Structures are given as C-alpha cells and as structure tokens.
Amino acid sequence: MSAPRPRSRIQQKNRELILDAALEVFSLHGFRGATLDQIAEGAGLSKPNLLYYFPSKEEVHTALLTGLLDTWLDPLRAMNPSGDPLQEILGYVRRKLDLARDFPRESRLFANEILQGAPRMRAAIEGDLRRLVEEKAVVLTRWMETGRIARVDPVHLIFSIWALTQHYADFDVQVRAVLGPGHDPFAEAGRFIETVFTRLLDPIHENLTDIATEKPLLLR
Template sequence: MPKATPQTRIQKKNTDAILEAALEVFSANGFRGATVDMIANEAGLSKPNLLYYFASKEAIHAAVLERLLGTWLDPLRALEPAGDPLLEIVGYMHRKLDLARDYPRESRLFANEIVQGAPRILTILQTDLKDLVDEKAKVIAAWSAAGRITPVDPYHLIFSIWSMTQHYADFDVQVHAILGGDHDPYPDARRYLETLFTRMLRP
C-alpha cells in the first residue's frame, strides 16, 4: 500500500482549523444540529475549500472523534499495576478531572455521541474501550483480592470516576449557576473527590 502523501504546511493548518471548528460546532449543536456550512464559517473557510479536505459532515465528525478518543483513553492507560493502588486510582481520578477542566468541549461532544446511542463510535466502545477497561478492571480486582484496597466492583468504580469528573464539563452551566458564575469549581472538586475515594478505598 503506498504511503499517504504528507500534508503541506497550509494543508495541515487548514485541516487543524477545520477540526477545531468542528469540535466547537459539534459540541454546541450535536451531530444532527451541525452543518458543513456552520463548520466552514467557524473555520474561516469556504464550503468548497472545506470539502476539499473532508468529503462530508460524517467524515469530519469521524476525524474529530478519532482524535478525541486517543485523549480520552490515555488517563486510564496510565494506571500502573505495579504502583500503589490508592495513589493510582486517585491519580486516575485527577487526570479525568483535569480532562474535564481542560477539554470541556471534547467531553460534551463525547456525551452527545453517547446520548444518541453512539452510532458512530459503538464499535470502538465495544472493542478498544472495553478491552482497556477489562484490563484495568482486572488490576483493580487483584488489588482488592490482595487486601490492598477495600473490596470494590472495579467496573462501577471506573464508572463512578467517569460520572463524577465529567459532570463538571457536561453540566458546566448547571454547576456555575449553583456555585456562581465566577467560581472555579475544580480545586474544591479535586479535594472533595480525593477525600471521597481515599476514604472509600483505604483498607
């Protein structure tokens, strides 16, 4: 198979601009509500120019999700079987909370896709994501069996970390409406969740 021709500097700049614009448009409007015209306008490109790089809205969305999923899986990949169990799990929670803080649009895009039944990434959820979660669940189960953390269902522990961290991105408007628009919730959330998981898991 011939190697793909490397992009020129201008092509890479335009591709990055399209994917950044698509992230903004998809995260705000969902897949159904987004249009190629909206993405082109956000990217500062003409529609024909955009379609030179991506043949359809579906192709743009697939490229955005592919870029996102690598970022999304990295924090769990970093959980080390040889590390201190409590520090590893709390560290994973910290990384997920940092993702929610630093990549809120990506979190909302992912949530929108899941709410719609994950039609475009279901295969990846059932393979790459499931394989990784199964692998790390075995590690957590082994820590529990060895008495190094309190007995816990590893899958529901991971689900809890997802829900408690991504909430701050996916429900950002609600969080700020309750706490005050200028209040940064992340330092308090970090302390609270660290205390919660430490007390729950310490044997």
C-alpha cells in the same frame, strides 16, 4: 500502492482549522444540529474548500471522534499496576478531572455521541475501551484481593470516576450557576472527589459495608 503524499503546511493548517471549528459546532449543536456551513464559517473557509479536505459532515465528525478516543483512554492507560493502589486511582481521578477542565468541548462531543447511541463510535467503545476497562478491572481486583484497597465492583468504580469527573465539563453552566461567583469548581471538585474515593477504598473501614456483595451497612 504508493504511499500517500505528505500534507503541506497549508493543508495541515486548514485541517486543524476545520477540526477546531467542527469541535465547537458539534459540541454546541450535536451531530444532527451541526451543518457544514457552520463549520466552514467557523474555520474561515468556503464550503467547497472544506469539502476538499472532508467530503461530508460524517467524515469530519469521525475524524474528531477518532482523535478523541485516545485522549480519553490515555488517563486510564497510565494507571500503573506496580504503583500504590490508592495513589494510582487518585491519580486517574485527577487526570480525568484535568481533562474535564482543559477539554470541555471534547467531553460534550463524546457525551453527545453516546447519548445518540454511539453510531459512529460503537466499534471503538466495544473494542478498545471495553478491553482497557477489563484489563484495569483485573488490576483493581488484584489490589482488592490482597487487601490493599476495599472491595467494590471494579468496573462500576471506573464508571463512578467517569461520572463524577466528566459532570464538571458536561454540566459546567449548571455547576457555576449553583456555586456562584468566587468559586473554582475544579479545585473544589478535586478535593471533594479525592475524599470520596479515599474513604470508599480505605480497607480499614471495609467491615462497615461490603458493596461488592451488597451486604447491609453495619453501624458501630
């Protein structure tokens, strides 16, 4: 079988226009609410022209999600098992918050897909995503067992990082409405979230509570 012919510059540009327009439409309306007509209009192309590149709405959506997964996994991949544990975790927090700030449409696209039961991403999240989380959970557990960070459930630690960082993209309107003008949500969030995880993971204070085994809080 012969290799596929490389795309021309015009073809590549049109694909990028379509995917960017689709990202806007899907992030606003979700998969069910989005239409090919909306995407074509956003891309400045006719619907037949769009269908030349992507034969269905599902094909456009899948192309977006496929590219998005690597973007979402890269910050966790960058956690270095040989680095300082707290700094590696805080670095991951910062990278996830940067993603929320710089790629809010992508974050909402991912959230919409998950809320619908991940019909087009289930294989990926049960495969690549799960394997990466399991791999990093082993690293986190090793740091905990050697006393370098406090003992907590490593997988739920990762979940909490996702929740605290992606909130600022998925609920941007709410965040800005509550804070009011004159605030930088991401700068303020960065300082707050780093404080939360620094205190949570400080092994010096671990005897106050054992979250991993759900022992009651011991007050001094």
